[in-house]
Amino acid sequence: MNTHNDIMKKTFAALLTALVTLPATAAVVQTTGAGSATPGATHLTFAADFEANTHLDSPWSEGGLQFTHTGFANDNGGCGYAGEFCVDVPAGQTYSESFSGNYFATAGTNAYLSIKSEGPKLHGIEFAVDSGYLNIHVLWQTWLDGVLTGSGKVSLGAAGIGDVLALSDMAGFSEVRVFAFDSASDNSGYSAPAIDSVRAFTVSEPGSLALASLAGLGVAGVRRRRKG
Template identity: 80%
Template sequence: MKNQLIPLLAALLAAPAIAGVVQTTGTGSATPGATHLTYAADFEANTGLDNPWSEGGLLFTHTGLANDNGGCGYAGEFCVDLAGGQLYSEAFSGNYFATAGSNAYLSIRSTGAALHGIEFAVDSGYASIYVMWQTWLNGALTGSGKASLGAAGVGDVLGLRDLAGFTEVRVFAFDSASDNSGYSVPAIDSVRAFTVPEPGSLALAAAGLGMAGLRRRRVV
């Protein structure tokens, strides 16, 4: 019994570390099942297109364009040529956060505890949405990936989950799914981030129950 229990405990304790970043799509897809805190940002008050911008316990910055975002961070102001047939993103509502430039990215940082999940509406300045994302924990890269999210102007919700946590997400948008660098034009809105208090407590509790069961069997 002891030989069987030790690998089980090791797997439980290691689970948060080996789980890695899980990519999801759709509203609610990255919401933790456990009790959690939620941070929210919608950029409605950012009419000055500020960079950096702080809202709801999150800090937003971008590389690329100057701080005024070229006039393209506010839905309804100078971004879309309606007469030319362009449309606002169906995934966005009101203000949003965007940039453009060589290898330009949007950064979402926690101003407090590490995050264990995040989701946000995303669109692109290109005809199709090819997103590349990175997660960072205290300055160390912990994960990266890509998502093809269909036509620009429609948009979609991208979600990321990681039991080990992350303190920053970087979002790029290139013109091809194969690109890892180049001119990038990402845009985001409706950010929801989640923190699960003490994410390793479940594994520790399970380990404790396993040891208690082992002690009871020995007594019997």
């Protein structure tokens, strides 16, 4: 049986291989599972965990990223604090262990969470994701300067368990939008997404990840158990 570290290493290796071998015009690659590229000399990492967002502000800037949402006005209707009932967690379960402390959430008709770079375009991003529904059905989009560059869907099981969603594209993107519907077949309707533990990076040169790998990049898990 694979250990948690084995799974993290395999996920990171798959994402690393995809980034190194993809041409600049390649489509977005979607990966799931815990595992995050460790910051190194050849790429700059952005990170956000929303712990300082005690008023549930939107827009919210942290770690070189800007977060906004559509849907609930002002304080997300109370969603975004650890311990708040913003995710429909099955009886006997707690929130996703990928979440800890404050997080970023919304709900509403076609509501989505937006993650934007405040500097250079991004080549990869990972974030813990959960849903206000009993099951997690995510629709994601990547954008570059206002132009849609990719989209996809992923089902991650029951809310309260959650998982990490990773997206990579060597052509780069400047924004990610995250929706969460109640069915894998839905493309619109009431949406209730939640994210935490965001990690993003940009690559200085197409081959820099390969060089970084040879230099001995490590793996850092982003799963953290919710406190309380």
